[in-house]
Amino acid sequence: MAERTFIIVLTTVRPIADGNRRDENVHPEEIVEAVSATTPEAAQRIFVALCSLPRVRAGRQRAKILVCDIEAAVFGAPLMTAGTARVLARLGARR
Numbered sequence: 883m884a885e886r887t888f889i890i891v892l893t894t895v896r897p898i899a900d901g902n903r904r905d906e907n908v909h910p911e912e913i914v915e916a917v918s919a920t921t922p923e924a925a926q927r928i929f930v931a932l933c934s935l936p937r938v939r940a941g942r943q944r945a946k947i948l949v950c951d952i953e954a955a956v957f958g959a960p961l962m963t964a965g966t967a968r969v970l971a972r973l974g975a976r977r
Contacts, residue, residue, distance in 0.1 A: 885936035889948040890917045892932050895941060914943060 893911035898904060904911075915932075919925040925947050932938060932945040 886952045888919040890928045
């Protein structure tokens, strides 16, 4: 049975060029950071912490929660860099 996993991503917002619309299917935003969570509550806490970052509040980056149904064996390692762990710890997030 597939396990529900939540991926919280931080992306860089691209400027709109000459009236063109942003289309994630054609040109996806660059993913700056990706963090995994196994419960919706944990995903929401990480999302709120990322939304409080200055670049997100200024509109230069965007936080998103993606819901994935994947096998636990395929998704073994957490998707978090040491830098993101430090930022989240400073913002009060706990594992």
